[in-house]
Amino acid sequence: MLVGDGTGYMLALDPRSIDAQIFEQHLDSVRHLQRFGPWPQVVERLDTALSLWRGPALGGVVGPLADAERTRLEELRFTAIEDRAQLLLEADRAGEIIGDLSGLVRTHPLRERLHYLLMVAHYRCGRRADALKQFHSVRRLLIRELGIEPGEDLRRCHDQILNGTLSSPVPADSPATLTSQGSGGFPTLTPHGSGGFPVFVVPAQLPRDVPGFTGRREELRRLEEFVSAAEVLGEAGVILVSGAPGVGKSALAVRFARGLTDRFQGGQLHLDLRGFSNEAEPMEPAEALRHLLAGLGSVPDPSEDLQALSSRYRSLVTGRRILIVLDNARSAEQVRPLLPGDPSCLVLVTSRNRLSGLTTRDGALRVTLDLMPQDDAVTLVKNVIRQASGEAERPLVDRLCQVGDYLPIALRIAAERMTSRFHGGIAVATRTIPEREELLESADTECDEQSSMRSVFSSSYRALPAEAAEMFRLMGLHGGSTFDLVTAAIMADVDHDRARRTVDFLLSGHLLRITPCNRLRFHDDMLRAYAKDRAMAEMSYRTRRAAVSRLVTHYLRTADAAIRLLYPARYPLPPPPLAPDGVATLRFGSAEQARTWFERELPNLSAAVRQAGAYGVCPVRERLPSLIQSFLRGRSEGQPSVPANSPRPEGPPSM
The missing domain is CATH 1.25.40.10 (Tetratricopeptide repeat domain)
Incomplete structure (x- = not known):
């Protein structure tokens, strides 16, 4: 030796x-x-x-x-x-x-x-x-x-x-x-650098909780049950919170995430993926991974591609109890590279789209937010008013809830705008309540894009394909609260299959929704007002008139066919005027089908009369009211009718 x-x-x-x-x-x-x-x-x-x-290194050795x-x-x-x-x-x-x-x-x-x-x-x-x-x-x-x-x-x-x-x-x-970052801090060791030892950073990136968060108890309960079950089974947890713009997805995600910080001591990451932003394009997965890696204390090499970044990210989070909130996602493809491969992490995604790929392929739990229940909406409005002006009477609060369409962000804006004009006490408060159209228009003047209803809606509208955006505008011209796929196809002047594919985009983005009676409607009335606003601003009068003409002519011809089937002896009506090419007429197989259709469409027929008058569509404007009166007269004289909310009978009317 x-x-x-x-x-x-x-x-x-x-x-x-x-x-x-x-x-x-x-x-x-x-x-x-x-x-x-x-x-x-x-x-x-x-x-x-x-x-x-x-003891000391090299003890006893000198030199x-x-x-x-x-x-x-x-x-x-x-x-x-x-x-x-x-x-x-x-x-x-x-x-x-x-x-x-x-x-x-x-x-x-x-x-x-x-x-x-x-x-x-x-x-x-x-x-x-x-x-x-x-x-x-x-x-x-x-x-x-x-x-x-x-x-x-x-x-x-x-x-x-x-x-x-x-x-x-x-x-x-x-x-x-x-x-x-090379800024001269303590001599600690980083994941990549000059041969030092890496030290993990424990991120705490969750944004501020929304003050006065109200309601969503059932949704929070479902989220908690899912997380607890995933922990017991040792499975990776992915949660998707989806819903219409302004419904409170991000607020719910932050509130829930903040309640989990003690269970995820490895840290909490938060990233806005800019899926629906008016200022920037959606974040690419590689850019998102660089942000997440930086939050973990790792400085990625600019030359690393998506696969290398994703591998390093998954390696860093393996075995660590980390909560990852991916806010405002556009698509499943944007999110999937950001999912950890280890069951120790929980991922919470929010999106205005359904992101069906995350639920079918990645096993995500989807929680869809709807408008606020009446009691929760009242509580939210009362809290906003109380902070600014003291207590408010229930009729005033109920009116503000109606103006805000039970949409959380709209409720806050409506209550704030009312209290900003509140100078005469409760006695004159009702005169300060903004109208729905005013709320949509005036919210842009506050120099806060994220608190503007128009900005919230426009970010979803801008993300639509051209054909879906046109359908959205046309449906804003429909005067009724609900409509069917046939009506959408007629207004857009497309065939049934094409209309279905286009409507699916609007359903996926929670701009339209399906009612329990299998009808279509806007997610809320304020969104319908925004769609009409876009139609008036972006479509020519000639285009709008042509769409309205097709709509009311369809209603006229179908109503005439129904009346002839219901009361052939008592109302021998002449045939309707010639309709534009391509306008369909429903054909009924029985009087029951005709009666069901008339009951269901009565509000839309009345709205079509108003639209015909607004756009000078004659003689539809004069003919359709008489058909409505004929039906109402027959019903009042003892003719049986089917309730408007009854399920559609077998053998639906055909084109």
């Missing part, structure tokens, strides 16, 4: 038998684990490496080379100790490190990072006074020994403790992040 070569002697040992070599080998393995393994294994490997130390090597090994040891402490902090296990850190700061009082970690540990254990005392102690020491103030990281930590803003186990601007 002792070899001489004429100039001196050397110990020829197997590197695997030298504790210093073994120590560095363990640190090399830590680098790999930090990139691809869970944090408990990293802590275990660091413990193994540190257990090799029995400049030994001194330099001793300094290098000592620095590696302390960095490993600090990294282990930080990992335990990030895992919310601060109580386990306070004793060790307290002893180390006494023997190595000039290592600022040790003081930083001890301050954070005290704070996490509820010892705010001890954390502040530690800062003042190291500050006095640095001033006395070196004549300098503490570094930026210590000062920032001190300020955050004073302000109560040190909310995550390791702040977003923690030393790990600062070092990875």
Whole structure:
């Protein structure tokens, strides 16, 4: 083992038998684990490496080379100790490190990072006074020994403790992040860099909870049951919250996510995918992954492609209890590369689209939000009014709920606008209630795009294909509250199959919905007003008149056929005027079918009369009222009728 070569002697040992070599080998393995393994294994490997130390490095060896090597090994040891402490902090296990850190700061009082970690540990254990005392102690020491103030990281930590803003186990601007950005923070080790050891950042990115959040108890219950079941089964959890624009998807997601922070101590990531934005295009998956990796303290290489980014992202989150909120998604293809491969994580996605691919292929639970129930809407409006002007009477609140269509964002805007004009007390408050059209128009004047109903709707409208956008506008010209697919096809002047495909886009985006009677309607009346507004602004008068002419002519011809079948002897009516080419007439197989159709379409027939008058469609304007009167007269004279909400009888009317 002792070899001489004429100039001196050397110990020829197997590197695997030298504790210093073994120590560095363990640190090399830590680098790999930090990139691809869970944090408990990293802590275990660091413990193994540190257990090799029995005193000073190279004890008893003298000389400049030994001194330099001793300094290098000592620095590696302390960095490993600090990294282990930080990992335990990030895992919310601060109580386990306070004793060790307290002893180390006494023997190595000039290592600022040790003081930083001890301050954070005290704070996490509820010892705010001890954390502040530690800062003042190291500050006095640095001033006395070196004549300098503490570094930026210590000062920032001190300020955050004073302000109560040190909310995550390791702040977003923690030393790990600062070092990875090259800004001179503590000598911690980053996932990629100059050969150091990576230290995970525990993100806490959830946005502020919506003040006065109201209702959604049933939806929150379903979400909680799903998460609990996934934890028991050890399955990956993916939740999709979908619904119409302005219905409160993001607010619900944030409220639910904030209630889960104690169960996801690996951190919480939040990312707006800009699926429906008026200012920017939807975020590409590669860009989204770079944001998520940065939130985890990893700086991706600009040359990495989507597959490499996705692999590194999944490696970093493996084994960590992380909650990931992906807000405002456009498509399943945008979301799928962002899904972790490990069941330890929970992903919460919000979207205005149905994203059926996430439910069918990725097993996501879909929770669809609808308009607010009456009682919850009343509570929400009362809360907004109470904050601005005091208590309000129930009739006033009910009227505001009607104006806001029980849509959460519209309710808040309507209540706020009413209270901003509220200068005469309750007695004159009803005169300050905005109308629905006024609410749609005036919300743009507040210089806040995210609080504007027009902006909320337009971001969904802009995302529609051209044909679906045209159908949306045309349906805004329909005067009734509900309609069927035949009516949509006639107004758009397309065949039935093409109309169905187009309507599916509107259903997927929650701009239209299907009623229990299998009818179509806008998600809410304010959205219908917006569709009419777009039709008036973007379609020529000639185009609008042609669509209305096709609609009312269809109603005229079908109503005439129904009356002739119902009352052939009493109402021998002449045939209707010639209709434009391509306008269909329903053919009824029985009087019951004709009666069902007439009962169901009565509101639409009356609206068609008004539309005919507005666009000068004659003689439809004069003929259709007489058909309506004939039906009502026959019904009042004892003719049986089918209730308007009855299911369609077998053998529906044909074209």
